[in-house]
Every structure is written in C-alpha cells, then in structure tokens.
Amino acid sequence: MVHGVAICMARDACLRRYSPGMNRYQLLADALGRRIEQGLYRPGERLPSVRALAQEHGVSLATVQQAYRLLEDRGLVEPRPKSGYFVRLERRAIELPRVTRPARWPVEVSGWEPVRELMTSTPDSVRVQLGRGLPDTEAPTLAPLLAGMARLARRPGNAGLSYDSIQGVAALREQVARLQLDAGCVLTADDIVITSGAHEALAIALRATCQEGDIVAVDSPTFHGVMQTLKGQGLKALEIPTDPRTGISLPALELALEQWPVRAIQLTPSCNNPLGYCMPEANKRQLVALARKHDLAVIEDDVYGDLLYSYPRGRALKAFDEDDRVVLCSSFSKTLAPGLRVGWVAPGRYAERILHLKYIGTGCTAPQPQLAIAEFIAAGHYTVHVRRMRAQYQRNRDLMSAWVQRYFPAGTRVSQPQGSFLLWVELPEACDSHRLNRELLAQSVQIACGSIFSASGKYRNCLRLNYAQAQRPGIEEGVRRVGEAACRLLDEALPRSLATLA
Amino acid sequence: MVHGVAICMARDACLRRYSPGMNRYQLLADALGRRIEQGLYRPGERLPSVRALAQEHGVSLATVQQAYRLLEDRGLVEPRPKSGYFVRLERRAIELPRVTRPARWPVEVSGWEPVRELMTSTPDSVRVQLGRGLPDTEAPTLAPLLAGMARLARRPGNAGLSYDSIQGVAALREQVARLQLDAGCVLTADDIVITSGAHEALAIALRATCQEGDIVAVDSPTFHGVMQTLKGQGLKALEIPTDPRTGISLPALELALEQWPVRAIQLTPSCNNPLGYCMPEANKRQLVALARKHDLAVIEDDVYGDLLYSYPRGRALKAFDEDDRVVLCSSFSKTLAPGLRVGWVAPGRYAERILHLKYIGTGCTAPQPQLAIAEFIAAGHYTVHVRRMRAQYQRNRDLMSAWVQRYFPAGTRVSQPQGSFLLWVELPEACDSHRLNRELLAQSVQIACGSIFSASGKYRNCLRLNYAQAQRPGIEEGVRRVGEAACRLLDEALPRSLATLA
DSSP states (O other): HHHHHHHHHHHHHHHHHHOOOOOOHHHHHHHHHHHHHTTSSOOOOOOOOHHHHHHHHHOOOOHHHHHHHHHHTTTTTEEEEETTTEOOOOOOOOOOOOOOOOEEEEEOOOOOOHHHHHTTTOOTTTEEESSSSSOOOOGGGGGHHHHHHHHHHSTOOOOOOOOOOOOOOOOHHHHHHGGGGGGGOOOOGGEEEEEEEHHHHHHHHHHHHTTTOEEEEEEOOOHHHHHHHHTTTTTTEEOEETTTTTOOOHHHHHHOOOOOOOEEEEOOOOOOOTTTTOHHHHHHHHHHHHHTTTTTEEEEEOGGGGGBSSSSSOGGGGGGGGSEEEEEEEEEETOOOOGGGOEEEEOOGGGHHHHHHHHHHHOOOOHHHHHHHHHHHHHHHHHHHHHHHHHHHHHHHHHHHHHHHOOOOHHHOOOSSSBBBEEEOOOHHHHEEEEEEEEHTTTTHHHHHGGGGGGGGGOTTEEEEOOOOSSTHHHHHHHHHHHHHHHHHHHHHHHHHHHOOO | OOHHHHHHHHHHHHOOOOTOOHHHHHHHHHHHHHHTTTTOTTOOOBBBOOOHHHHHHTTOHHHHHHHHHHHTTTEEEEEETTTTTEEOOOOOOOOOOOOOOOOOSSSSOOOOOOHHHTTTOOOTTOOOOOOOOOOOOOOOOGGGHHHHHHHHHHSSTTGGOOOOOOOOOHHHHHHHHHGGGGGGGGOOGGGEEEHHHOOOOHHHHHHOOOOOTTTTEEEEEEOOHHHHHHTTTTEEEEEEHHHHTTTHHHHHHHHHHSSEEEEEEEEESSSSSTTTTOOOHHHHHHHHHHHHTTOEEEEEOOTTGGGGGSSOOOOOOGGGGSSOEEEEEESSSSOOOOOGGEEEEEGGHHHHHHHHHHHHHHSOOOOHHHHHHHHHHTHHHHHHHHEEEEHHHHHHHHHHHHHHHHHSSSTTOOOOOOOOSSEEEEOOTTTOOOHHHHHHTTTTEOOOEGGGSTSOOOOOOOOEEEOOOTTSSHHHHHHHHHHHHHHHHHHHHHHHHHHOOO
C-alpha cells in the first residue's frame, strides 16, 4: 500500500504532461488525459465544461473543443448530447507502437557509446537488468545440459579441449539441421557452420555478402548488434518502415530497392527483436521473391524463432529460398544460454567465403558446449525446455504489459510480442530514454534505450524491456521505477511547455 | 627389425636423389651424399676415385671434382693428400634452415585450400596429426582446470550461462595482467580484453590498425592464421627475411620500411611459430624503436611465449613499448587447451576500436572457461602445469629432431626450437610438401605444408611437425612415414633429373 501511495503521488506530479512543439489544444488534451489516467475523473464521470476549462487554462473555447475532440479520437472521452463530455466507461486497450518512419536514405550508423554502456554492465554494476537480451537460464529444464557439461569436462581424453574443425562439431550440426525442419528448412549437417553465437554468424554473413560502403536494408528498429556491425564494417543502413504487427513494410522496401543500390537485406522476421512481431508467411514469401528480383542476399536472424508462443513455430524466410540467397543465422543464446556462445549459420551460396571468414575470425568454436548441446537436443531435452520457456515467457509478457500500463505515463504504447521475451515501449515524445537510463542507473536499474536500435539515433522516446525473469522478486519494482522516472521526466518537460501554453 | 629393413630399402630407392634445374655436379654430389647418409660408405672409408665416378656417370672429371668439393663444403667428405676423398669421421650436426628469402615486395596472400584442408581435419579423418598446432591436453596437471569447469557447470545460478561484459571476466583479466609481469609487461586488468582465442585477438588487432589495401610487414615464414586474416581483410603481406636463430632481419625490415608505406608489423618474436626462435632482447628493443621511428603499429603474437624452455621466459616486445603502439595478443590455447577458446589482447592505444571490434565480432567471450582459468591460475596450478609442459616439450623436441635426422632425406634441415612444440623442416628443394601431404593423408598422417606459412606459396619444400605428443605410441611411426614418403618423392624426381645428367 505504501508503494501504491507513492505511485499516486509520482503520477500526480506528472499530471501536467506537455511536450515542446505541440499545439495548445494537444497540450491541454494531454493534461486532461493524464487526469483521467490517474483516476481524478472516474469512468462515466462528467468532465469540466468547455467554458470552465478555457478560463482555467487561459485559452479560447475553440482550443478546449479541439482538445476534447482529440480525446474523443483517443477513446478516452465521449460527448453526450446537451450534457457535455464524459469519461468513457470502457477504456481502450493499450495501443501498439506506431508504424515506424525512419530516415528514407542510407545512413552511417552512429551511437556506439550507449551500446557499450549496456554491454559492459555486469551484475555487480546493475541490480535490475531490464536492458540486455538475457533469457532465463535458471529453469530446471536446463539441468541436463549443465550435467552434460560437467560430465564432458571430466571425461578422459577430453574431446572438448582440442581444436575443433572450422565447421564445427558434426553431431551438433546434425541436430541443428534436424531442428530446422520445424522452421520449414531442409538442411543437412554439411549446410551448417557453427559460430561463436549468432553475433559471429551475422558479422561474417554481412562481410561475406557486402563490401565497405555498401547499403544494407534493415527492418527498423533493429538489433543493436547488427547496427554496430554495419558501423564497424563501414556499411550504410537503409532503415525500412516497419509495422509492429507484420514487420518490414514490403511496399516501402520495394520502393527503396528501386531507388537505392542495396546489396543485402538484414532482418529478424520471426519473433522480432525488439518489436516482437512475426512476419506473416505470405510476407516472408514475398520478401524472398523481392530479393530474387533484385538479386540481393538476405541475412535472416532467427535467434528467437523457436520461442514463438504458438505452436508450430512457423516457417523461416529460408524456407522460401529457392536459390540459396538467404543466409540463415541463429544460436542457442536465447533458447538455452548466451554464455555458451554457440550459434550457427546456414550460409547457402556464400558457404566458401563464410567458412574462410569463420576461420579468420575465431579459428573455431569451443567444442565442449557444442558436444553438450548436441547431447541435450538428441535426448529430447531441448524440446521440453523450449516448450516450458515459451509458456513462461508468454505469461511474463502479460505481466510486464500490465505493469507498463499501470506504472507508465498515459500515451505510452507497447508492443504485443508473439514470442521471445522483449517488450518495446514507446513513451510520449517528450521522454528521452537516454536521460531516463541515466537516472535509472543511479538506482541500479538498466533499460535498453530505443536509439541503439536505429542507425541514426531515432526512437529516443522508446525503450526495450526484458521480461524473461519478470516473475522474479524485484522486477516489478524495477519496472515501477522506470515508469516513475518516465513520469518525472515528462513532468520536468512541463514548465517549458506551459510557457508556450500560457 | 622388419621396420629397419623396410627403411633401408626405402632409402636405397632414393639413393639417386636429384632435382630438376640443378647442375650435373650438384646432382652427382647429392647422389653421393645420399649414399653416405645411407651408410653405403662408412665414416673414414675411402670414396670412389674421380676417374671411376666420371666413368660410372658419364660425366667429365671436372664435374666429379666439383661434386666432391661441394660435399667437402657440406662437411660430408674430406680430401686426404694423394689418397683421394674419404667420408668424414665426425658427422656434422643437422643444419638449421637457411635464412629465408621471401618476395621483396608486398603480395596478396594466396592459398586458402591447404589451410582449409588442415583446419577441417578431425581425429576421425586423420590418425596421426602432426600438422595442427595442438598442445598436449592430457597432462595430469590440467586436472584441476577440468574439475573447476565441472564444478562451475553445476554451481547454482550458474554465472557461466549469462552474457559476459564485452571486455571479459574481471577475475581472469587480473590474473592475465599478473602473469604478464614475467614477460616484463606492466598491465592492469583494465588494459586487457578477453577474446575467443588469439585468433580473434590477432584479427581485430589487424582490423583496428589497418585498412583494406594496407601493407603489413611480417616475419617469414609466419602463422598461417595471420596469413589468411591478411587475405580476408584485403591486406598485403610484406614478408621480411627471417633468421631461424634470431628472427626477423632488422636491416631487411628497415630497408623495407623505407621503401614501402607499411602500416603495421605483425610477428611472433618469442618461441616463433613455425621456426621456434626467440628474438634476442636487443633485437626486440630495436624493432620497437624502428616502429616508433616509422610510426607503425606492432602486433605481437605471444601465444607460445610462456613455453620457452629456459627460465625466466624473457621479455615480450610489449615490454619495450613506450607509447602504447604494441598490441599484445595471446591466449591459453598453447599453454592450456585450444578448445577453451580463451585468448586476450592488450590493445594499447587502439583500445576503443578494439573493444568495438570485439563486440561486433562475437559479442562476448564465453564466461565459464574464463572463470575456470582464473581460478586455475589464482590457485597456482598454471605455473605448475606450464613448468611441466616446458620440460616435456623440450624432451620431445630432441626426440623429434633425432627422428627427422634418422628418417628424412640427407640435406634435410631442421629448426632448433627454444620453446613451444613445433619443428620446422626444410627438405631438399625437389621435395614438394603438398604432394607429400596428399600421399600421407592416404596413410592417415597429416603434416602442415610449408607454403601455408607464406603469403606467396613459398616454402613448398618445407613442413611443420608438431611434437607436443611425441612420446605417444604411433608418433614415431608417423614421422617415419613422413620421412619415407619424402624419400620416395625425391626418388621419383630422379628420372627427369638423370635425363639432364646423362
């Protein structure tokens, strides 16, 4: 209860949430919407008259009427003939983020520092880690994997101590190929190269298909690791508008491909990071056809693909690939544990170059975790574990969404992931997630700032939250702190905005 | 004894060892030298007269006299006044390889296929592996490391399963910094970035210091992994003549630096791979001064440095580095086990760029082996293990050298490594190690062909042998097969050569 009171006070403080650059009626609408959010006006209650509000805020009657019309559009209020405006009885569900509108031209990737800050944090430096892409690695269904690793370490003539073949342990490649049938991909062990996580797979796939200065089309927002890889390899990102329900906009992509000499398309079509959508299969098929038409490589990141909440998981882009142009990259970092550093790539037509790049990048991948994972899959433990995690993550998604709805400022939009364990949160425009993150770090809470998912620093008002371990003690409290800090930031934005209003 | 006879017969078959392109007197000298090697003429025994040999081979008296003088130069025969030529009583020790004479201009690196063949071989495909750089991982002094790994796997809240910080586990970085005092380097944990083996360290060091098209000066022969990295990154290799006793020729390097716009120097100055030398400290100091004068980066590969047979190990180049231009790369692959995939880099002035490249290359390094190695070093096990391995490898070097002397063709030269577990063998010119390797693979024996240690396919008559496990059953037999195959190859070269002689 003490918490509850604290929240109410914090929310009260950001009652007057305004944003610079907005019109007066918008500012007024936001202020009213905020009061409704906070329960100052209950559902069904009559709202102040147009005249009263005009007097209170020193604005014209027309401005107040425009504000009410906006709130009507937002589903917060309803007019009743000859009685004025009332709070709607049934509240609209929290909205999805908007279709993104990134820059329409290729850009060089900026912003290494915030990624570095996120990636060099440790459990010692951050108590509540909501920013990184960590799965829950404490599930009991992982126990056979750990037992296997312990067994391998003690096995005489330890095969895990030697160099591996560049391509990776054959037994694991066989299991990977077998699992890919679920994603509609017909692969053999020979079609797979094991890598040090999907990170290495994506990096060598980009290097194998592109040369310095080339343009790569990406879904937007997209995984910050890929953004930094583009930066490091001197590639330009052409960010394509993306729908939080269906993924990369195919008409926008087609237009972009006609306009720019794009070399490759890189995207995460299944359980997207950070937006959580799965591209409909028809879209996947169409995207591969588009790549064929323009003779482009497609680099598919499928690390979250097996974590789709519904079963079966649906086909990968690679399943629609008729001429080996799709480079499928994945790993066990999200399904099992990232610390294993075991990923893989199905390099298609780029096999020879990718094998060379794998060799010069890291020589080979550590064999012991490969052997342990191969045994784990072969014994059926992988299927059991992933099934459990899917259910857990789905429950956690609903929990985390509810917390965001409860603690975050009104006007916050949030993704509805179909898989994985990552939530994308779009705060009101005035809220800068970098400032938010700095404030939160002082409280030992870390989020992933939205701008690291963009080549050009867009999505500053967005953030990504990890809900893999949402049911653990302290996580709700962490999310509450994020929400409160966001409210405070919006509140601070008020004085500047009031000046424009008054 | 059956083996002994077989060897004699094989050696008899290559009695007449000739090489195309050689003069008649050289061919004759080789044939005679061969007979001496094979014991047809014993030490102190009188050799055929000049006249008799001229008749036997259908050559002039002058040709025979030239041949004898050559053998005298080689220390095989001695003239006695008025009595003719005799086999020298005390045989000269086996000679060191010659100072190398690589191309004098920057070249693009060729030859991925033989490296690929070596690196994709597995224990199933090759029974006697003499080609790869594997240490002996079966020493009992490694047991505490394996026990530690098993313990870590079973520890609740397994820290090894999570993402690590990009820079690596702090506890390990501290231990690495401490160990570097032996190499004369004063480093702190903050100066170290953990990598997936030295392979990744070298690759990101080259990328951090060079751009596509740049020239990198290297010792020659040099590690094939670096050669392939130069190739993959579009860099040119400027191979510098190298002395098998003292390493890279500083006068030659200085001349090259004046002539070419070199961007960086990459070398393995301590327990060189493949030649086994240690650069004298004065040379190391002078090399760093040269790099300073020309404002170059130095990329030092020190993976074998701790395996110097004499104690203390001697200083690294990095110890002479006054302005942070030396990037020190190393790993635990040669001292402990390559399958751990734990290496590190002290990036000096290139720290920020190297951290970025580490992130985009593999994200982070697996934490579990890092934690296990940190515990292993902290408990004092590393020192004990490395001391044991140094002694073992030194004994094995003498064993392997003796086998080469026993089984290989006369005129074979061999390195005298001061550390590590790799022997460089220079066969007579006519012997092509690629053909040799193909023949040997049919017998399930693999060697490393010399040309993979050159940018331009030089050293075709050379090979590298691994003696880490020389005392294991089957290794001497494997080396014997290499020697026999070399003799056969030389023998096959005979008919063509005889045509020129006859």
